[in-house]
Amino acid sequence: MSRAGHSRGKRNRPEKLNYIKIYAGLLLAYVAIVSVFYYACGEQLHYRESRGAIEEFPADDIVGEITADCVVEQYFINTVCFPQEVRVLLSNYDRGITGDLVLELCAADGKEVFASRMLQASEIGLNEYAALTLDDMERNLYGIRMKLVVTSVYGEPGMSATALYSTTRRLPSSLEELKEQEAAGELGNAGGEESPEGAESAGGLESPAGTEEPGRAGNAGGTDSPEGTGTAAGTEEPERAGNAGGTDSPEGAENAGGAESQESSEEAEDEMSGARRNGGLYLDGKQLPGSLCIAVSGKDEVWVGQHFWEIAAVFGLMLSAVYCVSAWRSSRGKRDLFFSTALALKRYGFLMEQLVSRDFKVRYKRSLLGILWSFFNPLLTMLVQFVVFSQLFKSDIDNIAVYMLSGLIIFNFFTEAVGQALGSIVYNAPLITKVYVPKYIYPVTKVLFSAINFLISMVVLLIVIVVTGEAITKAFMLLPFLIACVLVFSAGFGMLLASLMVFFRDIQFLWGIFSMLWMYMTPLFYPETLIAEQFRWIFTMNPMYYYVKFMRSVVLDGISPEPRMYLVCAAFALGSLLFGGVIFKKTQNKFILNI
Amino acid sequence: MQAGLQYARGINMKNEVVKVRNVSMRFRMEQSQDRSLKGFTVRLLKKKLKYETFHALTDVTFTVKRGEVIGIIGKNGAGKSTLLKIISGIMQPTGGRVTVEGNIVPMLELGSGFDFELTGRENIFLNGAILGYSKAYLKEKFDEIVAFSELERFIDTPIRNYSSGMMMRLAFSIATVVNPEILIVDEILSVGDAQFQEKSRNRMLELMSGGTTVFFVSHSMGQVREMCGRAIWLKDGKIALEGRAKAVCDAYEEQ
Numbered sequence: 112m113s114r115a116g117h118s119r120g121k122r123n124r125p126e127k128l129n130y131i132k133i134y135a136g137l138l139l140a141y142v143a144i145v146s147v148f149y150y151a152c153g154e155q156l157h158y159r160e161s162r163g164a165i166e167e168f169p170a171d172d173i174v175g176e177i178t179a180d181c182v183v184e185q186y187f188i189n190t191v192c193f194p195q196e197v198r199v200l201l202s203n204y205d206r207g208i209t210g211d212l213v214l215e216l217c218a219a220d221g222k223e224v225f226a227s228r229m230l231q232a233s234e235i236g237l238n239e240y241a242a243l244t245l246d247d248m249e250r251n252l253y254g255i256r257m258k259l260v261v262t263s264v265y266g267e268p269g270m271s272a273t274a275l276y277s278t279t280r281r282l283p284s285s286l287e288e289l290k291e292q293e294a295a296g297e298l299g300n301a302g303g304e305e306s307p308e309g310a311e312s313a314g315g316l317e318s319p320a321g322t323e324e325p326g327r328a329g330n331a332g333g334t335d336s337p338e339g340t341g342t343a344a345g346t347e348e349p350e351r352a353g354n355a356g357g358t359d360s361p362e363g364a365e366n367a368g369g370a371e372s373q374e375s376s377e378e379a380e381d382e383m384s385g386a387r388r389n390g391g392l393y394l395d396g397k398q399l400p401g402s403l404c405i406a407v408s409g410k411d412e413v414w415v416g417q418h419f420w421e422i423a424a425v426f427g428l429m430l431s432a433v434y435c436v437s438a439w440r441s442s443r444g445k446r447d448l449f450f451s452t453a454l455a456l457k458r459y460g461f462l463m464e465q466l467v468s469r470d471f472k473v474r475y476k477r478s479l480l481g482i483l484w485s486f487f488n489p490l491l492t493m494l495v496q497f498v499v500f501s502q503l504f505k506s507d508i509d510n511i512a513v514y515m516l517s518g519l520i521i522f523n524f525f526t527e528a529v530g531q532a533l534g535s536i537v538y539n540a541p542l543i544t545k546v547y548v549p550k551y552i553y554p555v556t557k558v559l560f561s562a563i564n565f566l567i568s569m570v571v572l573l574i575v576i577v578v579t580g581e582a583i584t585k586a587f588m589l590l591p592f593l594i595a596c597v598l599v600f601s602a603g604f605g606m607l608l609a610s611l612m613v614f615f616r617d618i619q620f621l622w623g624i625f626s627m628l629w630m631y632m633t634p635l636f637y638p639e640t641l642i643a644e645q646f647r648w649i650f651t652m653n654p655m656y657y658y659v660k661f662m663r664s665v666v667l668d669g670i671s672p673e674p675r676m677y678l679v680c681a682a683f684a685l686g687s688l689l690f691g692g693v694i695f696k697k698t699q700n701k702f703i704l705n706i
Numbered sequence: 707m708q709a710g711l712q713y714a715r716g717i718n719m720k721n722e723v724v725k726v727r728n729v730s731m732r733f734r735m736e737q738s739q740d741r742s743l744k745g746f747t748v749r750l751l752k753k754k755l756k757y758e759t760f761h762a763l764t765d766v767t768f769t770v771k772r773g774e775v776i777g778i779i780g781k782n783g784a785g786k787s788t789l790l791k792i793i794s795g796i797m798q799p800t801g802g803r804v805t806v807e808g809n810i811v812p813m814l815e816l817g818s819g820f821d822f823e824l825t826g827r828e829n830i831f832l833n834g835a836i837l838g839y840s841k842a843y844l845k846e847k848f849d850e851i852v853a854f855s856e857l858e859r860f861i862d863t864p865i866r867n868y869s870s871g872m873m874m875r876l877a878f879s880i881a882t883v884v885n886p887e888i889l890i891v892d893e894i895l896s897v898g899d900a901q902f903q904e905k906s907r908n909r910m911l912e913l914m915s916g917g918t919t920v921f922f923v924s925h926s927m928g929q930v931r932e933m934c935g936r937a938i939w940l941k942d943g944k945i946a947l948e949g950r951a952k953a954v955c956d957a958y959e960e961q
């Protein structure tokens with residue numbers, strides 16, 4: 112079978128390109144973009160909210176009055192690179208108390224004190240968290256075993272506070288135990304969803320659980336009591352204790368303790384310190400089941416931030432290499448993706464401009480307000496949605512107007528772009544059957560048209576931001592990245608639907624329903640937390656969720672999202688473009704037979 | 707101004723601008739015109755997805771040299787439009803190969819490149835862009851286009867208010883302002899009043915003498931005899947006769 116095809120030539124060869132000059136321009140642009148990005152990201156490039164944070168958990172018991180000489184110790188493994196705040200749940204029994212408390216966060220061996228605070232009796236409320244703040248970040252504390260000590264200076268019985276604890280929750284005391292707990296799905300908090308990435312950078316700090324230093328053991332074993340020894344005896348093997356998990360270990364420990372109570376005091380001391388290293392809650396050296404209600408929050412280091420310039424340089428070199436290959440191919444007259452795309456843009460740029468301006472003119476041609484509608488339309492639409500969702504339904508989101516609008520304009524951009532693009536082939540049939548123009552021009556033009564509408568909606572949003580007193584920060588410089596991602600994502604999706612639409616006209620109706628479902632599955636009108644924990648995974652599969660979240664991080668928090676978000680956003684966009692583009696390319700020769 | 711993106715390497719010494727080699731076009735048309743998902747699924751399940759193979763073109767081969775004016779004649783459904791669509795790159799042939807050197811400007815059928823809501827002025831730019839002209843070129847030639855179409859008074863009127871003759875004049879003026887290397891004219895010269903027909907005929911002759919290659923489809927043997935040097939008679943997707951325009955037209959009229 113002969114090779115079917117159609118080729119075109121041009122007698123005069125394409126004009127000589129100055130490859131060096133183009134490269135210099137591109138390089139300059141790359142450096143500028145990277146620098147602006149670095150500046151606009153600011154601190155978020157280096158640190159993010161820790162994924163290893165210990166979140167608040169409910170209490171079901173109290174340790175009893177913390178009077179003078181009482182020592183409450185909670186051992187735990189720290190999984191926050193740079194802890195900023197440790198909170199502990201205290202109670203004054205709802206009465207006037209006089210006993211001040213001392214909160215102290217130190218290494219499990221007591222050698223190093225990270226933070227301490229004198230807590231006035233008057234500051235202690237009924238079941239309220241008291242916070243212990245840590246000084247500035249100096250070094251990475253990931254994987255260090257810590258203890259939180261609560262003592263009283265001169266607390267008298269009846270006039271002292273107490274701390275609350277949970278008998279069912281056991282804070283992990285080693286990285287191994289943490290992993291086991293995660294594997295067993297015990298952790299409900301954010302830290303449980305994925306293993307902290309900080310482990311990669313901080314892994315070196317992790318000391319093997321087995322190594323025991325006699326000196327440290329001696330220090331730790333300060334308060335001796337027979338019960339303590341007994342408790343400790345059962346848990347001498349860290350592995351076993353870890354396997355036994357949360358609440359079982361104390362009972363097991365006590366049973367075992369009975370059999371081993373004859374041991375010499377020195378050995379007992381050793382075992383005891385072993386147990387302490389093994390975590391848990393101790394009152395005057397006696398282990399209580401469960402864990403003190405503490406919460407730890409702070410920042411994690413981000414690998415990308417640590418190596419930003421290296422990454423930028425490597426990526427730049429990769430792009431340079433791609434450019435060199437492209438330029439070499441192009442200069443030898445071969446077809447090349449990069450240069451042919453650039454030439455196509457140059458050649459069809461004017462056509463795209465004309466088609467976009469046609470869309471604008473036609474849309475508002477016979478209306479009184481004309482082009483102003485593209486400003487009023489989003490404004491009024493959003494006003495209606497705002498009134499309905501914020502006034503009629505009670506909500507506790509701060510600045511609901513900006514919260515909703517920021518999500519809505521991103522989502523509306525997407526749905527409008529796809530909705531327009533999906534009919535672009537079918538409705539341009541008269542042109543497509545008469546004149547040769549690359550067919551992707553049609554859906555891409557529609558997406559660009561929607562992008563301009565989106566920019567006009569951005570003006571509306573900016574006005575609302577200023578009116579409601581939100582700040583416009585340097586993070587706003589990151590929005591072009593987001594817009595580009597949504598644009599590319601919409602283009603890919605639009606091309607996919609546009610080519611399906613040629614073969615099945617049902618797509619237009621299905622899209623109407625599907626986009627509505629999609630809208631309600633994205634947290635636009637409601638806070639993320641409204642969705643039950645077990646359904647949150649749906650969000651993680653929804654690209655629009657990430658785009659909306661990115662937008663809100665910039666607009667509401669005024670900060671860059673964490674670096675991982677950029678990767679996710681870009682990956683969804685390119686994935687969509689690749690998929691949609693391939694389907695479009697494969698089917699485009701059949702369009703003409705079906706329109 | 708180049709419609710396609712593919713470059714044929716090497717310069718053709720024989721001045722052959724269009725080479726059509728063994729081109730076949732086979733449509734595998736589903737019989738049903740129902741384009742719904744439901745219809746498709748039902749037919750799929752009932753195993754009634756019937757396809758009809760239709761040969762629009764079978765093994766068509768010819769060569770056109772620069773500056774030639776080729777008339778293409780034949781009955782309705784003989785494959786004339788399909789052939790032109792393949793030459794202009796709108797369709798890909800199912801067999802064979804087409805090589806084209808130079809930019810192709812199709813003279814669009816009445817209004818197909820126009821937007822009826824836009825004014826004549828806006829349509830000149832829109833249509834010009836679709837035909838592949840650059841912005842600078844259109845700005846430069848704008849007055850010439852308007853003058854040729856004789857629509858100065860109506861140029862800022864939405865073209866939905868134009869008569870079909872006025873629209874035709876505008877379309878013709880836009881298409882021929884450029885001195886295209888290859889021009890495709892699909893049965894449109896009969897539109898417009900006698901005076902404009904005369905004017906457009908002269909413009910066509912001017913283009914042809916200027917080295918433009920023209921594909922001319924018409925049912926009027928008179929026009930073909932007058933304007934074309936060579937003609938191709940298509941019958942049921944095959945070349946029935948190819949040769950001097952006069953001879954081919956005579957043969958076509960005889961049968």
